[in-house]
Amino acid sequence: MIYKHSYFSKELRQGYTENIVSSKQRVVFALFLGLISFAVFFAAQPLRESVLLEAIPQIMQPSYFSTLYIYIHVALVLNIFYYILNYDSLFFYEIKQNSWYLLVKMGYNPLTMIFSKLTALLLSTIFVYTIGFFFTAFMTYFLKYSLIPAYFPSLYLAGLIDLIIMIIISMTLSTFVKSITGARYFIAFSFILLIILKIKLGYYSILSNRVAMQNLYNLFDIGRSPFLPAAAAIVSVFILVCIVMARNISKYYYLPDTGYDGILTPGERVVLIDPKTGRGRALGNGKRQARRRKIFDVASVSFLILFILAALSFNLVILAINASTLGREVSFRGTIPYIFKSSTMEPEIMLNDLVYFKQIEPDDKVEVGQIILFEEHYVTYVERVIGIEKGLYRVDIDNYPPLSETGAMIKTVDREAIRGIYSGRNRWLGALILFANTIFGRLLFLLIPAILLFYHRPITERTKQLWLN
Template sequence: MIYKNSYFKKELRQAYLGNKISTNRKLASALFLGLFSFALYFVFQTLQESVLSDVVPEIMQPSFFSTLYLYIHISVLFNSFYFILYYDYLFFSEIRKNSWYLLIQMGYQPVIMFFSKFLALMYSVLLIYTVGFIVTVVLTFLLKYTFIIAYLPSLYFVGLADLFLVTILSMTFSLFAKTIINGRYWAFLSLVLIFILKLTLGQYNIISNRVAMQNFYNLFDLKVSVYWPVTLVIITACGLICLFRSRNLAKYYNVPSYSDIMPANVQLAEIDPKTGKEILLGGKLKSGWRSRIVDTVATVFLIIFICGALGFNLLIILINASTPGQEVSIRGVIPFVFNTNTMEPEIMINDLAYFQKVDVQYPINEGQVILFEDKNVLYVERVVAKTDNQLTVDIDNYPPMSLVGAMKKTITRQDVHGIYTGRNRWLGALILFANTIVGRILFLLVPTVLLFYQGQIYKYLKKEK
């Protein structure tokens, strides 16, 4: 391997495949990240009246904070995906291919080579992240939200720190992964590890708080979270491991395994002098069953996702097509998407409520919430009085300035279709999302594409094992 320029310049070109992707492509990637974050924000806005507003209000608010909060997470996901896709170019798998061996023999310093590789990669990551951050801010100006500059430095720093950590973790794991496919698994594990750390150490309690993030120093409040000291220890440990491990690996010539040099479908064996039996050499047999397990698990998950997505679409179609007297009933349970706030807090708007299907002989008591038909329209209200074959029903939540009791009505027992038994807020939000254009694409088009192109996907993932 001959380099016309310094090792740093070589790594800088390779960090984002400089021979294929120019600076313009990096800027295009940054623009894409900004636009994608902005579009995703609008998708979440269609789910305002759902459980998401209570669980993750930080991404549902009409503010710069929400768009940038989404961006810093999407940026980490994008870079992790890029690391997995181009793992062989970006990390230390080249040491096992002896790319460093001759350079070390020629006098290159492993420490300098490590920092050159890391800094070159971080330079490209930083460029894309910063430009994408600016694009997101500019796009949010179009929404005419109140611009609060105080939390911008905090959000920028959090996203940058995540990128730094996922990069150094992926580099460290690449020194121990003996195959490219295993290295990709470890790169994904790096992302999962960061998420778990932030969740368990209370860091999300700070970064999801728009008020707290207006003070940069709140990030380092050890009374709330010890995330940053732990992160500093991890980064220091990973840096030292990379320095010593890369130097030790590069000193020696790595002989390829039998499975790498033998032709396809050929195995090498030796005769055991004691037993006279043939013994397979190398890890080919071992890697074979591992590969089959991974392929089987991936196939099972793919089938589950495809069947689940298509089945969920079918359920949504059936629920939307339900008419009074012809409701969808699954083992005696009627699923019903509640579209008003008249029964809050018992049933929130856009919850998926469950009603036990009943006949005219089933006893109904005061205080129960029922699903009934009135003038060919389905309603959900609470029974407030009962006389013989008639029921008086009313809603729980009246709008402000309304006369309480104005919505009371009397129905017959034959009008009742079901009795309320429970709800699922997350399924309600999922159905609400599935009824959007993006949801239709995700739950219908994506499974169809995966179904027809799963063979090509497997070949791509397996070609560099």
């Protein structure tokens, strides 16, 4: 085999050793993106009977729109992970590792390399994104949802624009940052900023609107959202800055961040004395690296402990709520949490809401109009008090199913049967508990903490390598 790669073809290959391998890897990555999107979609489906259906219908509805909407976000997030992992080879950071120094010395033109790098990353990202997009659409076909191709171009373009913005921003930042760790934080931070910008400029309300997304023009309608013109301006400025900066930094040789770490003998201290001011600045002797490692160790261990504790506590609460039985309701400081699995009290209490009942004593007063938790024939009910007669309470549900006879569910309850009085609800916690009871929820809240508990050392070491090199 004769090796005659240009800089552009080398860049197209990215982190892989051969062209064929790199193309296959890219296709696999695209399919992976599609499958992950599908997994997220399926994980969300059991939560349809919760507040999520109202909050994020664009994800919860059974349609092509939902799967593709998830895909464009999954593609963005996972691509950002990919950029963070392969930061040193994908962006201009390699100039600061002197890879370009060698090439410039060997006759390569920095300007050509700058354009090649940008173009290659954009092309490979578009390639992966496009395959993943159509793979997701193809997979959705098997779910037999009604096909509305009108919103395909808008969704495709919206996702692609996000990726392009992130690439350009990351490329530009890579010409400024001094360390890989800093750059990784910057990429993550830019991503958060992008999301905030989209929300603030009303772009998300277009993206989430299935009807609006059927017309591609709506994305560019400044009246609806000025995000795209703003993004175009940002990208143009960043491209210019990126080219100028990359050209400038490619004129220099860069010393490693570690300075003289590992060179100085123990106890040796070297200072750089400014001839003008006479002030000294200590040169590295490994202390800086050691300090960073210590900070990282403390932060990662604290985070792990907090995460594991939070996950375990959450699991315990869920177990307690799930295990609470009639007459032995679990109460936390006088409050009984209860997952309401019915729509009989809508709109006051929605299906799968987490409802709080104030535990009552025998001499506590129960009034007409209050919603109570009571038991009858070993079954727990939640109904509203509609009347009190001779110490007996008449209760009824708020919402009768269509075509059923109103008043059919009226009951009379003894005071002793009443366990609690409705004091409030949390729809989001209800959705979270619902999720925790699904297979994905179990994995997230039980399996992941368990894995972290047993394998925290290799995980921390790997993360440390990634963030501190």
